[in-house]
Amino acid sequence: MKDIFISPNVSIKEALKKFNDIGEKVLIVVDENKTLLGTITDGDIRRYLLKTGSLEGNIANVYNRNPKFIYSTDSPEKAKKLMLDNKIEILPVVNNQKEVVGYITWYDLFKEQPDFYQIKEKIDIPVVIMAGGRGTRLDPFTRVLPKPLLPIKEKTITEHIIDSFKKFGFYRFILILNYKGKVIESYFNSIEKDYITEFLWEDDFYGTAGGLYLLKDINSENFFVSNCDILLKVNYLDVLKVHQNQNVDFTTITCIKNYKVPYGVIETIQNNLVGNISEKPELVFQVNTGVYLINKKILNYIPEKKYVDMPNLINELVKSGLKVLAYPISGSDYLDFGQWGEYREALKLLDGF
DSSP: OOOOEEOTTSBHHHHHHHHHHHOOSEEEEEOTTOBEEEEEEHHHHHHHHHHHOOOOSBGGGTSBSSOOOEETTSOHHHHHHHHHHHTOSEEEEEOTTOBEEEEEEHHHHHSSOOOOOOOOSOBOOOEEEEEOOOOGGGTTHHHHSOGGGOEETTEEHHHHHHHHHHTTTBOEEEEEEOTTHHHHHHHHHHSOOSSEEEEEEOSSOOHHHHGGGGGTTOSOSEEEEEESSEEEOOOHHHHHHHHHHTTOSEEEEEEEEEEEOSSEEEEEOGGGOEEEEEESOEEEEEEEEEEEEEEGGGGGGSOTTOOOOHHHHHHHHHHTTOOEEEEEEOGGGEEEOSSHHHHHHHHHHGGGO
16 A cells, blocks of 8 residues: 555645655545544645645645545445545545544546546637647657657557547647648548547747747637647646636646755855755756646737747746736646657556556
8 A cells, every 4th residue: 555644744845745756646644643634635735826826834724624534344335435426536444543544545446547527518618739849859750750649559649638638528629730740630630530620830930839829810718728748637627717717818737846956955145155055955846737728818929920939928928917827736647758768757657647
């Protein structure tokens, strides 16, 4: 069994690191006697970040103090009902003193990964996939096959991206093409599919955001944009809900990363005197994943046929006073296939994704 237990006094940063290390969505909060105090999910921390914008503090005011649980004498049928009724991935198991003696996962009972999202209706918001880059980081593979057709098991990376949106009801996909675009277009025109594809063409390379000028006549107030070399496990309907409820102009989905600096880090004061040294500090920060939810008016900030990278566009929007929101997800919910090392590592992680 994985060590998914955590103290209520642990910092939010430590909790995030534990989520990333163990690859689970739920941690069980216990005291020093392993008495059940509650549970905390990556969604609990996301809501805290969306409210406060800070990674500081501990989990004491974040975790759920009224968790669902079962006693060790309860039947598997009761556990199944609790999980199904409440969409719970992990269920603590306690004794009569409410000490945690174990836990049951969704997979233990149902022998499959949980999928709580049922498509109720089609979502008429387009998803734009930036599929025109040269893919130089995957050279020499991309001299023959364009990066959007990168094989990931039985499908291309672009089809996996499309599937990750389709499960939430999205069905309109716009591919912005350039390098080896005819190969990409021919591929998607030749396969059976239950979604709509449209192709727009750059006449030059305009960066990770410049090609969006082709969408100037798009018939949707908002639209998603995704790079073609990353895969996320995220509830896109919740991203849309937060984007609309907070009335923002641009949402970037971010990934919370832990990085341990392998050196002693020096902090200096006036005259470059040493004020402090931290031995191999561990940093926690949000990184850009390359998936966005954008309001149509943002297109007014993208000049026609000019090179624009997405970080520069975001900085320009912030300077102009527009609302740009960071929607955080766990590090274990982000796979990057953009370089050979990342591609090989992502393939190893895909089965549990």
